[in-house]
Amino acid sequence: MPSVSTTLDQLAAESGWLRRLARSLVNDPASADDLVQDAYVLAAEHPPGDDRPLRPWLVRVLRNLTRTR
Template sequence: MPDDVSWLIARETPRLRRYARALVKDPTRADDLVQDALERALRKQQQVRKQASLRGWLLRIVYTVYLNGRKNRYAPPPQSIDDTVVPHPSMPARQHHHMECATVLEALDKLPAGQRDAILLVALEGLPYDEAAQVLGVEVGTLKSRLSRGREALRGLTGGAAAGVPPVRRVK
């Protein structure tokens, strides 16, 4: 049976990586986060049977490992002046869609952590409210409140529908 659990955990790795990349902007640090979380999950795989959802359990581990290491291990690397990319002002954007996505990602970074984390789990990962609340360790009502405030803040930061940005909603 442990091989079955290991296989199921391995199947969730792309989703874990996507969630980690949303939490940690640096791809290398995001991969480190996923690896640390997978190591913990494999050590504690006997707990899987107690969980309602394997994906929720794994996302909770990723989130916990991130919280434990966000001050030092998963913090963004300091930028030097040489690392800063300055866009050429005379070149127009090649694709409008990429600009919209960049605007939303930039706005997500400006949200308080609780609101950003709630939106990432519900909108990006598609978790039901009860599982997302469990991952974050909050009540469902608290999660819904954070989602509502986060969505409203995103609309304000992105200019809402006027900027062509579709409203952030739960993906089924």
């Protein structure tokens, strides 16, 4: 399992892509920003395993967060 700081560094590198994805899912900038923040929290609490690529994991996280709202 990667460290929290490594995961957060990876998320920071993906922030633009992550925000665009969130906006495409909810079509509202404020809600998209909330989704991204929630994804950051989940990634810090339960980062993906070493064997899982980050982007597909983030897609799943954002879609699941969208469904629960």
